[in-house]
Amino acid sequence: MKNYQKLVAHYQSIHNFEHLRAICSWDQATNMPSGGAESRAQAMAELAVHLHKLHTAEELEELINNASLEQLTEHQHASLREITRVWQHATALPSSLVKAKSLAGARCEHQWRLQRQQNNWPQFKHNFDEVVSLSQEEAQIRADLLGSTPYDAMLDIYEPGMTSVQLDALFGDLASWLPDMIQQAKTSCVDQHNAHFAIEDQTRLANELMAFLGFDFNHGRLDTSVHPFCGGVSQDTRITTRYESTDFLNAMMGVIHETGHACYEQNLPKDMQALPVGKARSMAIHESQSLFYEMQIGRSDAFIQFLSGKAQALFKQQSEHNTPNMLKAQLQQVQPSLIRVDADEVTYPAHIILRYEIEKALINQEIQCGDIPELWDAKMTQLLGISTKDNYKDGCMQDIHWTDGSFGYFPSYTLGAMYAAQFKAAMMQSVNIEQHLSEGDFSPIYAWLKNNVWQHASRYTTEELLIKSTGQPLNTEFFKTHLRKRYCNG
Amino acid sequence: MKNYQKLVAHYQSIHNFEHLRAICSWDQATNMPSGGAESRAQAMAELAVHLHKLHTAEELEELINNASLEQLTEHQHASLREITRVWQHATALPSSLVKAKSLAGARCEHQWRLQRQQNNWPQFKHNFDEVVSLSQEEAQIRADLLGSTPYDAMLDIYEPGMTSVQLDALFGDLASWLPDMIQQAKTSCVDQHNAHFAIEDQTRLANELMAFLGFDFNHGRLDTSVHPFCGGVSQDTRITTRYESTDFLNAMMGVIHETGHACYEQNLPKDMQALPVGKARSMAIHESQSLFYEMQIGRSDAFIQFLSGKAQALFKQQSEHNTPNMLKAQLQQVQPSLIRVDADEVTYPAHIILRYEIEKALINQEIQCGDIPELWDAKMTQLLGISTKDNYKDGCMQDIHWTDGSFGYFPSYTLGAMYAAQFKAAMMQSVNIEQHLSEGDFSPIYAWLKNNVWQHASRYTTEELLIKSTGQPLNTEFFKTHLRKRYCNG
Ligand SMILES: [Zn+2]
Ligand SMILES: [Zn+2]
Numbered sequence: 001m002k003n004y005q006k007l008v009a010h011y012q013s014i015h016n017f018e019h020l021r022a023i024c025s026w027d028q029a030t031n032m033p034s035g036g037a038e039s040r041a042q043a044m045a046e047l048a049v050h051l052h053k054l055h056t057a058e059e060l061e062e063l064i065n066n067a068s069l070e071q072l073t074e075h076q077h078a079s080l081r082e083i084t085r086v087w088q089h090a091t092a093l094p095s096s097l098v099k100a101k102s103l104a105g106a107r108c109e110h111q112w113r114l115q116r117q118q119n120n121w122p123q124f125k126h127n128f129d130e131v132v133s134l135s136q137e138e139a140q141i142r143a144d145l146l147g148s149t150p151y152d153a154m155l156d157i158y159e160p161g162m163t164s165v166q167l168d169a170l171f172g173d174l175a176s177w178l179p180d181m182i183q184q185a186k187t188s189c190v191d192q193h194n195a196h197f198a199i200e201d202q203t204r205l206a207n208e209l210m211a212f213l214g215f216d217f218n219h220g221r222l223d224t225s226v227h228p229f230c231g232g233v234s235q236d237t238r239i240t241t242r243y244e245s246t247d248f249l250n251a252m253m254g255v256i257h258e259t260g261h262a263c264y265e266q267n268l269p270k271d272m273q274a275l276p277v278g279k280a281r282s283m284a285i286h287e288s289q290s291l292f293y294e295m296q297i298g299r300s301d302a303f304i305q306f307l308s309g310k311a312q313a314l315f316k317q318q319s320e321h322n323t324p325n326m327l328k329a330q331l332q333q334v335q336p337s338l339i340r341v342d343a344d345e346v347t348y349p350a351h352i353i354l355r356y357e358i359e360k361a362l363i364n365q366e367i368q369c370g371d372i373p374e375l376w377d378a379k380m381t382q383l384l385g386i387s388t389k390d391n392y393k394d395g396c397m398q399d400i401h402w403t404d405g406s407f408g409y410f411p412s413y414t415l416g417a418m419y420a421a422q423f424k425a426a427m428m429q430s431v432n433i434e435q436h437l438s439e440g441d442f443s444p445i446y447a448w449l450k451n452n453v454w455q456h457a458s459r460y461t462t463e464e465l466l467i468k469s470t471g472q473p474l475n476t477e478f479f480k481t482h483l484r485k486r487y488c489n490g
Numbered sequence: 491m492k493n494y495q496k497l498v499a500h501y502q503s504i505h506n507f508e509h510l511r512a513i514c515s516w517d518q519a520t521n522m523p524s525g526g527a528e529s530r531a532q533a534m535a536e537l538a539v540h541l542h543k544l545h546t547a548e549e550l551e552e553l554i555n556n557a558s559l560e561q562l563t564e565h566q567h568a569s570l571r572e573i574t575r576v577w578q579h580a581t582a583l584p585s586s587l588v589k590a591k592s593l594a595g596a597r598c599e600h601q602w603r604l605q606r607q608q609n610n611w612p613q614f615k616h617n618f619d620e621v622v623s624l625s626q627e628e629a630q631i632r633a634d635l636l637g638s639t640p641y642d643a644m645l646d647i648y649e650p651g652m653t654s655v656q657l658d659a660l661f662g663d664l665a666s667w668l669p670d671m672i673q674q675a676k677t678s679c680v681d682q683h684n685a686h687f688a689i690e691d692q693t694r695l696a697n698e699l700m701a702f703l704g705f706d707f708n709h710g711r712l713d714t715s716v717h718p719f720c721g722g723v724s725q726d727t728r729i730t731t732r733y734e735s736t737d738f739l740n741a742m743m744g745v746i747h748e749t750g751h752a753c754y755e756q757n758l759p760k761d762m763q764a765l766p767v768g769k770a771r772s773m774a775i776h777e778s779q780s781l782f783y784e785m786q787i788g789r790s791d792a793f794i795q796f797l798s799g800k801a802q803a804l805f806k807q808q809s810e811h812n813t814p815n816m817l818k819a820q821l822q823q824v825q826p827s828l829i830r831v832d833a834d835e836v837t838y839p840a841h842i843i844l845r846y847e848i849e850k851a852l853i854n855q856e857i858q859c860g861d862i863p864e865l866w867d868a869k870m871t872q873l874l875g876i877s878t879k880d881n882y883k884d885g886c887m888q889d890i891h892w893t894d895g896s897f898g899y900f901p902s903y904t905l906g907a908m909y910a911a912q913f914k915a916a917m918m919q920s921v922n923i924e925q926h927l928s929e930g931d932f933s934p935i936y937a938w939l940k941n942n943v944w945q946h947a948s949r950y951t952t953e954e955l956l957i958k959s960t961g962q963p964l965n966t967e968f969f970k971t972h973l974r975k976r977y978c979n980g
Binding site: 027218219 | 507521529
């Protein structure tokens with residue numbers, strides 16, 4: 001085990017520097033005055049270079065090869081599998097390509113902020129072409145190493161084990177079913193007029209909800225930032241939200257979502273937090289936990305009842321806005337719309353499927369950047385009945401993900417929603433969720449997730465984890481059943 | 491200049507990792523939940539090891555030697571002098587001694603917290619003996635390198651250029667003058683009863699005072715911590731204070747003091763912040779800026795007038811507590827007391843002088859740990875007329891500094907007070923301080939400090955800096971005159 005132990009020490013060191021990065025990134029989003037940006041960027045760049053050096057250290061290849069010949073426990077085997085995976089991804093690309101992509105991505109993302117506002121596709125496309133071409137190069141190199149298609153090689157970064165053959169089947173099934181479902185589920189628009197919720201009270205409610213949902217304040221905290229996120233480290237998990245005085249539900253749903261991410265982090269096993277095998281399984285499994293909290297729990301009738309009680313007590317002047325029916329009308333609203341991040345639970349998968357289809361074709365070099373707007377318009381029209389012709393800013397220019405070449409990430413959102421629905425169905429076999437929620441007790445739900453998901457970290461592959469906890473591989477039926485039940489009365 | 495440029499790149503890298511350390515340390519004191527302590531400690535230890543590696547990198551010696559033969563500007567010469575100084579200190583000790591001292595110091599400091607409460611000198615002495623013996627070893631090694639006495643070699647870490655010959659003269663002069671001065675200056679005790687100042691209002695006042703004193707909120711912020719400090723980095727300077735609802739002056743004086751430190755940091759020259767020559771000159775010069783703010787400005791009659799106006803407007807219910815006379819009675823109170831950190835401007839030097847005399851004898855191996863309590867009692871009685879016999883916790887066990895072996899640091903406090911008084915006297919030749927303060931204008935004072943102290947960073951030695959800005963080396967007369975003027979009506 002000499003080689004394996006050396007690997008453990010090496011990844012402990014990486015983990016420590018990643019701790020510093022996590023805290024300083026969090027600080028950047030929550031506390032840093034704007035004048036501090038320049039020197040922070042320099043410090044973070046230095047740290048990135050150092051982490052890259054550690055991740056690509058020459059001795060790792062030999063250590064990994066030798067460790068695989070050592071006598072390891074089953075657990076250590078899993079650990080070595082994950083170390084190998086992390087190492088392969090870290091060393092896949094020549095550093096010239098990493099640098100070129102990072103520069104092109106930073107430029108494209110930076111200029112996108114203004115170009116999007118100006119609906120300026122031609123100028124955006126100029127930078128984006130370069131990002132795409134470098135990403136295609138990246139995907140080809142990764143594909144050669146993994147023996148997969150280029151797009152599948154990108155997918156593997158975020159969702160190891162998932163392939164586009166599987167995704168085509170899963171998303172194809174959803175896509176053919178979704179337009180009808182949306183037609184049936186569509187509700188009228190709800191707007192809150194003249195409502196006012198003091199930020200101080202919203203913060204108090206947010207903290208109460210976090211406590212209810214099992215967030216451990218001895219190992220984390222809630223702060224404010226422009227975009228909600230979950231950061232920090234397992235032992236000190238930092239979540240954020242943003243508040244608007246006219247609408248408390250937005251902030252609360254953000255908090256509930258991030259609390260799902262946080263509880264996963266806080267319950268990763270303590271004895272292997274520093275190792276790849278001790279980290280969260282994948283992006284989609286992470287998202288499945290936040291969506292379990294936000295969608296399966298947070299927008300359920302039982303939780304809405306519970307939330308209404310809390311809101312009535314706290315926002316006394318606004319009681320007409322906080323009846324269960326008013327909250328339900330907002331939290332279970334279904335309306336096809338242009339913007340993914342504002343989409344509801346039912347229409348959201350449509351936004352993801354169209355992005356998946358386009359990015360897969362792009363990375364596999366079956367289409368070109370110039371084809372995107374037309375494809376976007378066609379798919380939006382087909383799936384949601386909304387055209388985006390000439391509207392780039394609310395169409396293919398709306399997301400940040402592609403600007404820096406993060407192709408392969410989008411599927412995680414809808415995979416997460418589907419995993420969450422499947423976990424819920426499995427949980428219901430032993431836990432009476434509605435009953436517990438109506439009694440104000442979240443602990444059996446928390447315990448199930450802890451036992452079946454959180455504590456396993458990356459010990460099993462995603463599919464193994466799913467089979468272990470739900471008895472079968474990912475199956476779209478659970479998600480479809482969930483949506484039908486909530487939005488079409490079964 | 492090839493070698494010099496390589497040094498610049500190397501110290502830029504060190505600076506970047508120190509940035510991460512500064513932000514994470516700040517976070518530790520202001521935000522971190524207690525459950526995060528363990529993994530943070532690991533990450534910080536890893537970073538310390540990495541910084542130590544960078545500071546002691548093998549190639550530095552040759553680079554420094556070669557750079558000294560290169561054609562350098564005057565400025566680069568100063569920069570190389572400071573690089574050399576930092577390198578010499580970093581490489582002076584064998585790593586076994588660094589590690590042993592760090593372990594012994596951590597143990598002694600940790601156990602001191604409880605031992606102090608229990609007034610348990612014998613148990614404390616057990617750990618402290620080891621810290622002292624390792625510090626003596628350290629001092630001897632440093633002394634051999636610098637060709638100085640052991641204590642002077644420790645002093646050089648914090649106050650380069652200062653020697654105990656000079657300190658003996660400076661502190662000896664003060665010590666012989668002080669007891670009489672204290673007798674004359676002594677005031678009665680003032681206590682605020684039944685006063686209440688909302689923390690929210692105190693925070694607002696603190697921010698107003700910081701703005702008045704020139705703190706740049708685009709490059710820094712104010713937060714709360716158990717012990718006030720100034721941290722962060724030049725471009726993002728983080729100060730903290732603590733609030734009590736019964737007394738707003740404590741928090742404000744903390745804020746004014748730390749704002750002095752912060753303005754120095756914020757005005758270090760931008761183009762060389764990463765290099766040793768671009769850092770603050772010394773501990774005592776740093777303290778001179780905070781004491782200039784707190785003592786020379788913050789406790790002056792003109793500022794008290796100004797502060798009273800602000801306090802009257804803000805704490806409307808408490809106006810009887812906030813008259814200029816009431817504030818003056820508190821801010822210019824003189825009372826011999828046991829505890830250094832609570833001491834007033836007049837008695838404070840007595841606390842420092844006695845510590846200096848004891849630590850000098852200890853490090854030069856003229857006395858032993860066992861001699862300290864008796865010496866402490868004798869010197870307290872002589873200088874302040876207070877005995878500490880058998881009272882270790884308010885005597886020689888009251889400070890944290892010695893517990894981890896930071897011998898040589900204490901003189902900085904009173905050197906700082908003396909530098910501040912000398913800067914003030916020089917400033918008054920061109921700036922009518924009282925007049926400007928009474929008109930609510932701090933900018934000429936700020937500009938003088940910026941031009942004469944802050945912008946020079948470590949370009950000059952401390953003595954050169956003092957001669958450049960005040961026309962002469964450190965002279966106790968300015969401090970004595972200041973105290974006589976404020977506390978004995980001249
Ligand atoms: Zn999420
Ligand atoms: Zn200070």
